[in-house]
Amino acid sequence: MIRTFHEHLIRKTSLLDGLWDFVTDSDNKGVQEQWHLRFPAPERQLVVPSCWNNEMGLFQYLGAAWYRTYFHTNGDSTHVRLTCHGVMHHGDVYVDGQHLGYHFGGFTPFSYVIPELPAGQHELIIRVDNTVDWQTLPTDIADWFSYGGIYRSVELQELSDVYIDRIKMDYTLAGENADVSVQVKLRSLSQKAISTPVAVQVNGQAFGAAEALVPAGETVTLTLKETLRQVKRWQIGNAALYTFSVNTPNDDQIDRIGFRTVESRGGQVLVNGEAVYFQGVNRHEEHPEWGFAMPPKLMLKDLDILADLGCNMVRGSHYPQSKYWVDLLDERGLAFWEEIPMWGYFMSRETLASPLFRERGLRMIEEMIERDYHNPSILFWGAHNEIDTRTEEAYSLTEAFVEKIRNLDASRLVIYATAYPEEDIVLPFFDVIGINKYYGWYQGSTEGFRTMLDDFHKHAETLRAGDRPVLMSEFGAAGIYGDTGWEPRLFSEDYQAEVLETALSIFRDDPKIVGTLIWQFSDIRVDLRSDRNYFRDRARSFNNKGLVNEYRKPKQAYRAVRSIYRSGK
Ligand code: ADA
Structure with missing residues (x-):
């Protein structure tokens, strides 16, 4: 589970969570071929998402490891986006033997788009390395344990020829009204220009609509603006949330915001204009x-x-x-x-x-x-x-x-x-x-x-x-x-x-x-x-x-x- 709500009702998404083949690579041979040589007898299987340092024999293991799973696509060719929501700390992703990229940073997600993937079974391999040193964040000296593994879900999405790459909502509040702007970034994976309607809804009510012409292989950003009246503020202890959904005929993206202000003024932190005294804790996850x-x-x-x-x-x-x-x-x-x-x-x-x-x-x-x-x-x-x-x-x-x-x-x-x-x-x-x-x-x-x-x-x-x-x-x-x-x-x-x-x-x-x-x-x-x-x-x-x-x-x-x-x- 990535969110507490669905981010897509139209776009097909699935989580590749489950048992993956797993092998440690303490000599850090580091090339994909070596992984294949070691197959078909991987050391063991591990659950994704999880951390390997919670498993028998791996309590202290810091170093590299390889993970493998398979996924299927139907249809002649499918555009696919793979998102790793948390890989600790270094991640190299391979699909069908192709290196898609390397990402450093254990706590934030990263994605790769693979256009026109042929129908059938695909092999997904991720090399994970939780080695820390003097130039990593965290460095090798930090007061918590740097667990290794694919510890948050891996998500597979099927993308349409023109898909919603990102939405960004901003607002300014004036009394009970919110001037809201919604930016929609559309990206084309098509060989031809495509014109598409885009509609935005807030809590199921129409917010705005536009038509976008997205040239072949390009990215286009639309901005839709509207004033929402009598919005309820998100308050500490009294949360009011608004759901935004952006739709094209073939794709959608859903997210949530809350309307509130926060400022530092007169030696106070003001939330919605009122000083707050914060009572809390530091929490490691x-x-x-x-x-x-x-x-x-x-x-x-x-x-x-x-x-x-x-x-x-x-x-x-x-x-x-x-x-x-x-x-x-x-x-x-x-x-x-x-x-x-x-x-x-x-x-x-x-x-x-x-x-x-x-x-x-x-x-x-x-x-x-x-x-x-x-x-x-x-x-x-x-x-x-x-x-x-x-x-x-x-x-x-x-x-x-x-x-x-x-x-x-x-x-x-x-x-x-x-x-x-x-x-x-x-x-x-x-x-x-x-x-x-x-x-x-x-x-x-x-x-x-x-x-x-x-x-x-x-x-x-x-x-x-x-x-x-x-x-x-x-x-x-x-x-x-x-x-x-x-x-x-x-x-x-x-x-x-x-x-x-x-x-x-x-x-x-x-x-x-x-x-x-x-x-x-x-x-x-x-x-x-x-x-x-x-x-x-x-x-x-x-x-x-x-x-x-x-x-x-x-x-x-x-x-x-x-x-x-x-x-x-
Ligand atoms: C520091 C640090 C914490 C923890 C704490 C402690 O303030 O930010 O992560 O290490 O000290 O327990 O010493």
Whole structure:
């Protein structure tokens, strides 16, 4: 399942989910021929979508692997689009022995169009490689496990001679009215020019229509504009959604939006003109049995837990989470912070300065915003997390990232998370500043928060960024599930609860802080290797700072935060 609704009623689509042949390639022979030599005895079969590091014997496997399946097309020749919704991290796609392309980036989808595929059975092979290094996003040092695999669905679509390549909806709100523009990009796979009617509907009512002449092999973009009257606003906690469908006689594309505004003004974040105090958590989309391939059932459970906790916001730490999840957030009326997987605490200046790294980051921003442009729950685009924002390299990278985000979407706020609030030189680029600090855990007692915040506010003033609202984007402590005692002590549930209670009360007294995001929702698996010196304090190979453990069982900290979040004080 890709979305919570159907994106096509006319276009034929199917998911190639199921059992695929699978073979690891630890020598990284890396050519397709070698895969064929190893057939017909593949090592095993794996379910797509899933992560191989949840399977027997592959718990720690980092490297290359080959996947194979077959699909069928009918009719003399069929135009086909193949979309991989999540391949971690490097993907090479082959159909009938032809290399269609290579994609880097584990958290965003990519597609290939194959025109005029003859009828019959086709072989689809995907080489997947979850190797990370100093120039990948994430790099080889990040505080979560880089599960490998085809962990989101692979989708097959049959395209008509002229098909809808993309739709883009924009609006401006004036009182109860919305001036809406719908851009429709049509692409031709035909040898001749084709004229086609295009009709747009909103919630089943006619919105606009036009005729498009698409020259052979070309792309044409139409824009239809209309004022919608008395629109209901999408509100936090009260979601109103509108379904747009674009139709030609042979094709369609359906998507949803919600009408709302979000701005950073007077030190506040205003949603539909009203200041919001955000109460939330950082959530990794991860589970010990599923890795990143979280099934919808578990997403619903996570949402129910978040509702019980009293949250109105989630940060998708630290990468674009599944589209299904973002759709659910739209429906439940939760605010979302979405970001690219740029986790920088141990990142070198060489990495920050690497042109390949920068290019990969920019492409991920593009793919993330293209995928989720219409989801109203997303109020914040996150540029990066804890890179060394005291350096010139970080300054230059930030400038490029923020410019890219604003060019692609001027309707949302741009945010990031800093680990160096008192010395940071990039503050002025952003609409909202996220601060990650761990007093009570890595950095002495929780009293340290007060001094840090005083120093930060002064520093922000000197950089003329004192008017920016601040979100406490990470803070917390590890608490091993089940470890309780008479006195709070490091790693106990009691200690974790105490740190969070004290931190929340300090943050609630600071008028410049507009919300708190606890690190973190659930315990997560981390990349703990005996030959490296990173994350040695992660007992059980888990980051244990979850309010619930990895199976979503509540710790004391959960109940402490719940009582504060629910009191609204
Ligand atoms: C950082 C980082 C998180 C996590 C956390 C921790 O703030 O952004 O991903 O690693 O620290 O637990 O130390």
